[in-house]
Amino acid sequence: MKVGIVGCGLIGGKRAAALAGDHRVVATYDLVPERAKALASRYKAEAAASLDELVAKSDAVVVATTNDQLVPVTLTAVRAGKHVVVEKPAARNAAELEPVAKSAADKGVVVKVGYNHRFHPAAQKAKEILAAGSAGDIMFIRGRYGHGGRVGYDKEWRADAARSGGGELIDQGVHLIDLSRFFLGAEFTDVQGRVETYFWNMPVDDNAFMILGTERKQVAHLQVSCTEWKNLFSLEIYARYAKLHWEGLGGSYGPERLCHYPMTPEMGPPDAVIYEYAPADRSWALEWADFARAVAAGTRPSGDVVDALAALRIVDKLYGRV
Numbered sequence: 001m002k003v004g005i006v007g008c009g010l011i012g013g014k015r016a017a018a019l020a021g022d023h024r025v026v027a028t029y030d031l032v033p034e035r036a037k038a039l040a041s042r043y044k045a046e047a048a049a050s051l052d053e054l055v056a057k058s059d060a061v062v063v064a065t066t067n068d069q070l071v072p073v074t075l076t077a078v079r080a081g082k083h084v085v086v087e088k089p090a091a092r093n094a095a096e097l098e099p100v101a102k103s104a105a106d107k108g109v110v111v112k113v114g115y116n117h118r119f120h121p122a123a124q125k126a127k128e129i130l131a132a133g134s135a136g137d138i139m140f141i142r143g144r145y146g147h148g149g150r151v152g153y154d155k156e157w158r159a160d161a162a163r164s165g166g167g168e169l170i171d172q173g174v175h176l177i178d179l180s181r182f183f184l185g186a187e188f189t190d191v192q193g194r195v196e197t198y199f200w201n202m203p204v205d206d207n208a209f210m211i212l213g214t215e216r217k218q219v220a221h222l223q224v225s226c227t228e229w230k231n232l233f234s235l236e237i238y239a240r241y242a243k244l245h246w247e248g249l250g251g252s253y254g255p256e257r258l259c260h261y262p263m264t265p266e267m268g269p270p271d272a273v274i275y276e277y278a279p280a281d282r283s284w285a286l287e288w289a290d291f292a293r294a295v296a297a298g299t300r301p302s303g304d305v306v307d308a309l310a311a312l313r314i315v316d317k318l319y320g321r322v
């Protein structure tokens with residue numbers, strides 16, 4: 001596919017670098033033209049003068065903008081019959097995203113949402129272990145995800161509710177919500193929690209606490225924070241006959257590894273099987289490959305607009321919007 005990149009910052013650059021095979025960047029666009037030109041020059045692409053020009057040149061569009069621009073850009077591409085990879089959370093709220101889902105269905109195009117955590121090797125291995133069946137059904141999940149911000153964090157666009165749609169809950173929180181749905185394979189019918197602003201001087205939340213339940217009484221107990229100070233990722237999956245513990249994402253979040261603790265017949269302390277993964281983050285490339293397969297086959301990718309809507313409906317409940 002010929003790919004256009006809209007939003008040429010850090011994530012747009014990662015998406016461009018994740019392309020492989022016959023897929024290539026042909027155009028870039030950014031509200032800061034210098035960023036579009038810089039990214040275009042790395043891939044011998046063209047810095048488009050407008051969004052419409054980029055869309056016309058592309059088979060697929062990557063949308064890596066601030067949250068307030070995700071839906072307008074995605075809708076422009078979808079209505080032109082283009083496939084889209086849009087960064088999470090895909091919109092500022094569920095109502096804003098619903099027209100995207102409808103237009104994508106009407107046009108028969110794929111809209112993949114950037115839930116790259118599904119494609120981390122620890123996530124894929126955990127999914128494989130659970131699918132094998134020996135661990136039994138999942139009883140509950142406990143997840144923590146956080147970072148410590150940086151000087152001036154409360155002045156950035158994520159602290160502006162009109163642009164972001166919320167704080168830490170809609171930023172890192174949607175990843176934990178999505179992973180919980182991914183592993184459980186079920187919807188959350190009971191949504192409880194709190195959102196608080198403890199440290200940062202901003203009108204959006206810097207901490208969110210969630211207790212999400214399914215009809216089968218499975219629970220995901222989740223916390224996200226931008227007062228973590230030392231970056232942290234931890235996801236524990238408690239199944240009937242085993243525990244799986246995924247720690248780290250590489251980089252500042254620490255080495256990525258999955259610990260598998262299978263129950264022994266006599267119970268007691270289990271032996272651990274530990275999988276450790278290389279520092280290089282291949283999740284972006286694996287996510288793109290999943291998107292490309294879905295486009296070629298006309299199927300749903302893993303983590304699409306339907307999944308994003310489910311996560312945003314939970315976010316809306318916790319923010320008291322519904």
